[in-house]
Amino acid sequence: MSQSACIEGSCMKEACVEENSEKRQEKPGFKLFGEVSFRSFRKHESSLALFNWISILLFTFFLFMAFFPSSLAPYAPEERFIPYEAPSGRHLLGTNDIGNDILSELVFGARISITVGFAAALISTLIGTVLGLCAGYFRGVLDELLMGFTDVVLVIPKIPLIIVLGAFLRPSIWILILVLGLLSWESTARVTRSKALQLREAGYVKSAQCMGFSPYHIMTSDIFPNIIHVLLPKFMLAIASAMISEASLSFLGLGDISLKSWGIMLSFAFFRGGFIRDMWWWYMPPGICITFCVLSIALVGFGLEAKEKEYSEEGANIS
Amino acid sequence: MKSHASSTLLEVRDLEVSFQGIETVTVLSGISFSIRESETLALVGETGCGKSVVAHTIMHLLPPESRVKGAVEFKGKNLLGLNEKEMTKIRGKEIAIIFQDPSLALNPVYSIGHQLAEPLRVHQKEKKKAALSRAAIALKCMSFENFSECINYYPSWCSGGMNQRFLIAASTMLNPALLIADEPSKGLDKKCVAELETELKKLKVERKTSLLLISHDLGFVQRLANRIAVMYAGEIIELADSSSVFEKPLHPYTRGLLNSLPEKGFIPIPGFSPPLNSPPLGCRFHPRCPLREKYCIQVHPELKEIDGRAVRCFLYP
């Protein structure tokens, strides 16, 4: 009967390789174009890899700042010293209007900003995925309803809503997270829906339907795993976007002042006399931190997206 | 099989191709054949035996992790020694290639006319209008009655067979001396395959193009090829002219392939093709051969020439 040599692993690999070479060429006369762009991609690959590594390192650094602030911060953020001090040996970034060490505030602020970003992104990705999966898988009336609902949510403006809520409720971090999360799932839903629409036509999904698996099982076991590599970059970019939104809202004074995020720090720096007194060591660091943190997250997201594109170009078989 | 040197168009000698990856896989182990002018050679074998790799090697379309040894001579020039710039001059103009899935090779957002005119604009630097009219004439020669409408069609509007014929038109517009067809009939139904055959026959007869036909389908190849080379696990195991292969197949694998044909009753060859990263010792076909001897398991047979044919089997020492 069959021996261990039966598995045609490398034959398949060879076939996959052949398919790669086929797909790279579009037409007989235009080979030059294809080959040249492939070459320049390989050259850029190494610089891209470096870029990716830098962003991952930066992101890890900020995460460390968020998880272990006490190891980086010289003092506790509530400790009071002489206010309005310039940077010195004891206070590397000086002190603010009530005497807190700015460096310590900065380090502890990472936790708040990243948490808000992460939580809001989690909520929006979860909602978007579930709604997108259901709309794409079931189609028909449910699809129309969900997509209509998505369009309505798209129209609601975030900032005015928070202002209105702020007028009636005490500004709290949870309201911020909820609003940001509940109003930004639209694009995730659309992407998930289109992927689900595509995947539901696959042979293995139809086979599963034929065998009698429940829709819930098919969605979680067959469709969702094939969507994860698309969701992950979107999740990272959602974190980045939520952090920027939080910073903007906090700067406008709509944030929760009891939890000092970078945005709140910026807000205080401007409205409590830091700008007027030219205290760049107060208003620049939070801004720089927000910029670099968001940049590193976005770059990690782009890196994942590029990897996913590469993955799907290598042949639908693998991805 | 060596042929008369004066009219040999393409000669492949001892071609060895391997891919470096986590492990090195030798995909082709010593392939030699030649094609004369106006001749059709068919390369037949199962998926995974390496026949497409032969086509890609000739056209320099192998991935960067490949290593090539041996010689490929086209009109006396060694193709393997050419650099990319020189190779692009040959591709499309002197050697053309069509692949198995026409929908992959045609860009869905451009019209057929635009894509047919592309090689003319690139290679011969023609103006758009002139190129389009030449494309229309090519379609007319390809026996499309409504050729002026076809120019404006998009690939998704046409059947697989029609698209494959468009590709042949595009590839042959510059009158290449050699056309390589890599599994052109795969995935097409009977009617389309018949149309494809007529087209290729016309090419042979009217334009005297040489054809390297790569396929797994012996039936499709029978009507078109002058000579047939049967490949198994990266080697050529039989090489003879078409009628000899069908009437008197020598190698047990060739006999098995012929028996699998619908006309002979779909009698299968037991077992599976071996993986190329660990082919069997001795004769690569021995695990599936009904006539194997002890010798076959230990010693690897060489390709021997008998009466103008070549076969790689100990049955013919």
Next chain:
Amino acid sequence: MFSISLRADHLSKTYGTGLLSRGRCIFREVSFEIKPGTTFGLMGPSGEGKTTLGRVIAGIEKPTEGTVYYNGSPLSGIKKTVHAAFRRRVQIMFQDPSDAFNPRKTIGNSVSEVLALFKVLGTEHASKTREMLMTIGLPEEVFFRYPSQLSGGQLQRLALGRILLLEPEYIVLDEPTSALDVSVQAQILHMLKKVQAEKNIGYLLISHDEVVIRFMSESCGLLENGRLKIIN
């Protein structure tokens, strides 16, 4: 009248009907019967609706008109539990073997979830899978592979094997060998015949290749212009 068979009774399928459009008719008034252990061949040019008819018979698409009768009982308008029982007995195998398995799951996982669905005991899993592998002629190592690592012929065998775990009575074979090499086609057709003889399964064989139909079927029909013409 009670008869053990899978019978199509005046099936029609139209796409895209709505308030303003009349829709596109795929097929109309199609009736035929498949007896257990026999093969009914469905021929016709590509794109004419053979696949759609196969899906309607297998129950993954609903006909616009007409009914499919399984052993005398109609399939529309029945209770969910009855429908679930029917599900198991009529299965479908698709044309593209590389599409038959989830690319992110190993073959072993894809197979064991089917066993779990039908509440086969964990202790019986091993014997059932071993039996399945013997029928399709593949070694146990395939269970640790991903679909991308196997060839078309092997995947098509595994697809059949997975279906056989459900102990079906009828299988709709939608162009089972069109995507395969001629030599592998011979192997698959022989395996299908062997399985049919051993397990008394009825096949609805859909193919554009007349020779394959003639080799496998006892009776066949030609689907052309939306109508089925029975040829014996």
